[in-house]
Amino acid sequence: MEKPSNRARLVKAPEHFISQELIADINANGLDENRRGFLRKGFMSALGGATAGLVAPLAIAAGEGDPAILEKQEWQTTLGKNVATMPYGVPSIYESNLIRRESPGLTRVSAASVAFTPLQGLFGTITPNGLHFERHHQGWYNINPETHRLMVNGLVKNPRVFTMNDLMRLPSVSRTHFIECGANTGLEWGNVAVPTVQYTHGMLSCCEFTGVPLKVLLEECGADLKKGKYMLAEGGDGSGMTRTINLESCLNDTIVAWSMNGEMLRPENGFPLRLVVPGVQGVSWVKWLRRLEVGDMPWNSKDEAVHYIELMPNGDHRQYASIQECKSVITTPSGGQQLLDKGFYNVSGMAWSGRGKITRVDVSFDGGNNWRTARLETPVLTKSITRFNIDWVWDGSPAIMQSRAMDDTGYIQPSIKTLRNVRGTRSIYHNNAIQSWKLDSNGEVSNVQVG
């Protein structure tokens, strides 16, 4: 297991990070000399080509415009592999380092822990389902969808128990939203500069979810939405996970979802049913959803009274602070990566807000003295990840790279100093501060706290 205190240089990632699926593939398809022991050098090496980019076009040797110089490979004179060799495909063997990773020591048992999404190797906005982050309170399980049930009770005229069949006949919607654990970036509160963006921000994923709108489901059951301002969501795991959902703020866009990114949910993400509460911290997106109860006051459950509360500087605990505020992070380049050469780079990252749409992302390369506005990839969707990109020419000097997002409420992502002034240093949750990456003159990027 990689220690958070080590630099997670992708080129040096240990072999046991190769997934069982890929090992199965290698076993099935043979392992020749070219493949043996190969570990993809990672996106970082993509960043560090030995040749300059836009600002200094490659010197082209004579004849390089001649197609004959492109080397033939074995495959060009033989049949390749068949279609449906993998009825359900897996990534290239050269991508075996792009995996979810647990942060060792974060919790006492790995069934109640976190596996982080490798944001440093992702592109665009969609998180592939195989890399969606995991946060379990009592592990995960293969639930049989045939026997799974969802009860709706409480302040409803017609309490109901739904089968999956019942639910999937109801009108459905498909919407793309981010999900972020409230504790994402939590170690930074204590100035524990974990090495990579996988560990600083990797409790973040973004998927297209499909399911029945909560509003439709509650109306179907005759919910009393005048008295019923709150709803309890209960998961099927052994942790007794229950969360209060504020219906006044969440009724309109919450989904009782069975699908993510086109297919059924993955078991680690709640198969066959989870609550999707856009903009709200991940713990409320209750997995393996088995019960919804409409009520007239918050439940103050274990995971609302003991966990997921925030210790403020005056000693109070802040409770029910569930919205994930506007936030962003540069993912390329980021901690543990290395630029091997001066010159042009596309610097890229993600921005998101639990309040609405991202309207702007500014990027600084000098620790916040000067800012330039990045390009936002479209469409910019509400409560979803927006990818930003900005051109940059690295002159070889040290730099501090930061991104600062704004959303359509006018909110601007704060510095860690500003956030600490209000919230102190004893919080775990809801750290949405500007992230700083230090770039050394040797090209190495590391996690620092600035300003």
Add this chain to the structure above:
Amino acid sequence: MEKPSNRARLVKAPEHFISQELIADINANGLDENRRGFLRKGFMSALGGATAGLVAPLAIAAGEGDPAILEKQEWQTTLGKNVATMPYGVPSIYESNLIRRESPGLTRVSAASVAFTPLQGLFGTITPNGLHFERHHQGWYNINPETHRLMVNGLVKNPRVFTMNDLMRLPSVSRTHFIECGANTGLEWGNVAVPTVQYTHGMLSCCEFTGVPLKVLLEECGADLKKGKYMLAEGGDGSGMTRTINLESCLNDTIVAWSMNGEMLRPENGFPLRLVVPGVQGVSWVKWLRRLEVGDMPWNSKDEAVHYIELMPNGDHRQYASIQECKSVITTPSGGQQLLDKGFYNVSGMAWSGRGKITRVDVSFDGGNNWRTARLETPVLTKSITRFNIDWVWDGSPAIMQSRAMDDTGYIQPSIKTLRNVRGTRSIYHNNAIQSWKLDSNGEVSNVQVG
């Protein structure tokens, strides 16, 4: 191998369709009685619950509003599985039937064949990478990205050979587009009513692609875009796949892409580099892309002169007809599925156009006599899949279900009769006719041709 002439009832899919990954998972995690031999009954069973939906609320037995009736399962008193049990996750064991399938007999060897996407089990618009359709001309291969090169030559001032590192430093964009093989729905020309939507329409996928805009790349090489109206794209496989790209129509939105759905391309889909030509048939989205040549006339290559041409009624061959016209299909319910009960259903499908955005989808349940307008899921993106949904109450009578899409050019998806009047019956490619599914009174859905 499932024969196209058989009904592909998902409940009866043979066991060898279970993927190796899932078998590995079963081997690793044990196989208890509940799991043994289980084959997921498919989305069809989700459609056919024994209880009625919206129109006839479930009769609730006394006490069903009481949480105590929800059965406890083993997991609720034990720890579940750990995080990162699967560093790269795979679908639930109950989803083992949702896989790509080859159509046997379609080609002489499986290295030059098709594996279809199981549209009947998908939701929303995104195709998970593991289920993206495959169409190879000489199989696929694990290309080493470290040694892969892209040459740009022809009418360019600075012919260049790019490494992946070089390319990934360039400015990138992320955009969601459908890809459809020109031969999709091809068997329907000959009235070969293949049984399921996987085989009628499954050479269709939709992903978020990331890469460098072709325009940026060509400008970087000093392409002469006044003389250079065309571009040859050459793939790295042994089939000698080369395709002419019309730069006048495709320059602005074509991408030289390395990523789909957030991660690197899959080997079957061109890893590490493929051309993304939005709206254009899949064969032009050249995989394992190794060369781009700018020129002043079409190349008339093998795959443009011998294949991918259309025999018209007058004996002429239509060449270079590459745009995928506006099209739609109902995926739920669709051929091979069965409605087990009368009552309310959410009828759902996909619509797309290579010309732009979908503006409307109408659905008929009586073979085209009456039409109702479906809800379109937003955002509606250009040259992308749009999911449509419509409420329907099935009264138990036989029905003919059809969908008819319109795009923002004003084009309306034609009937098969209209299309045959113009194109005859000897085409293979570019069948965008309205699809008809026949629903029998016993709930069985089958592929028919109407009108």
